Amino acid sequence: MRLFAWVGLAVLSAPALPSAPVGAAPATRCTSPSQQLLPEVPWTHRRLDPPRVWPLTRGEGVLVAVVDTGVDATVPQLAGRVRPGTDVVNRVGSANDDCYGHGTFVAGIIAAQPRSGTGMVGLAPGATILPVRQANGPSDGTASTLARSIRVAVDAGASVINVSASSFFPNEELRAAVEYAAGRDVLLVAAVANEAQQGNPVAYPAAYPQVLAVGSVGPDGRRSEFSEVGAYLDLVAPGVDVVSLSRAGAGHLVDSGTSYATPFVAAAAALVRSYHPRLTAAQVKRRLELTADHPGTALPDPQLGWGVVNPYQAVTALLAEEHDRAAPLPPATLGPIRQASDGAGGEDRAIEFALAAAVLAGLAGLVAYLIPLGVRRGWRGAGEPEDDRDRRGESG
Structure with a gap:
């Protein structure tokens, strides 16, 4: 069962498009919830192997803002992990519901709790989610609502912000919001968008230098055909056939897009910020780049950036930059899928x-x-x- 008719989220259009009027009800038609539980361990988790890093950290103490369509806090696998949020696009109420379901899907990738009968779990299940609604669906977000949402997330205390949305128009208000976050030591992780076959336009805020820009790869480790390329691409993560949470139900859904690669990196950032609380946002970004599973090309590669995010190495590696001495980086290749723990032992x-x-x-x-x-x-x-x-x- 697929949640969206379109691949991932690129909800921002030209900044001239108006936001919803104050107090307006969402015009987006709500998606149908799923009650189907997927029992197997998803390929994304076999690739990233979360159980390997969890004895060290699960992201405890880190607040991750999901700037999106809201997050359904009633979903069982998010119970106790969602703080009261803010609705920026409608300017009334909270963001702890989600008519469209995209933000809930993203939040599940980050912080879904383990549940009997399924292998689907968030990469950083100890992290806390802060929902900030910047759009009701794929047609009403603007660069202005995104910029305001980033500022709201920063002021609410988030140390990592996930933006699974893109605008193809540079915007001064958005750039200033990115700088506002960077100036307050908040790491912004953003998708590069899914328009590689439609002209590959530059995606914002991903293209701003302070932002950690994320693309998508499939199970074979190759760039997803829809994932945009460019010199600003920092990392890639699994973004094809991703399993996560449905809104308004206890079930799971499957979808593809750079929108869903991005929260894997945001979750890895939460793990690093939890285990290395003294590192700055810029240092966390650099650590994630240096410890990725690097492709066998000059770095950063325009199609894969520094490679596939590696949560375990990001947490455990001893880096020369952080110790003012030469220290070898762990060997890294864009290799085959690793098998996750099966629960035994x-x-x-x-x-x-x-x-x-x-x-x-x-x-x-x-x-x-x-x-x-x-x-x-x-x-x-x-x-x-x-x-x-x-x-x-x-x-x-």
């Missing part, structure tokens, strides 16, 4: 990764001790006379 895996985390923490402490010691010693050998030491400068 869960406790053993939790112990395994907890021990791994402890080892990593110990190594980090050792690095923190040795670097200043080495700087004081000029990196000379233990028995080397000071006059004979190699006077090398540090590399960036």
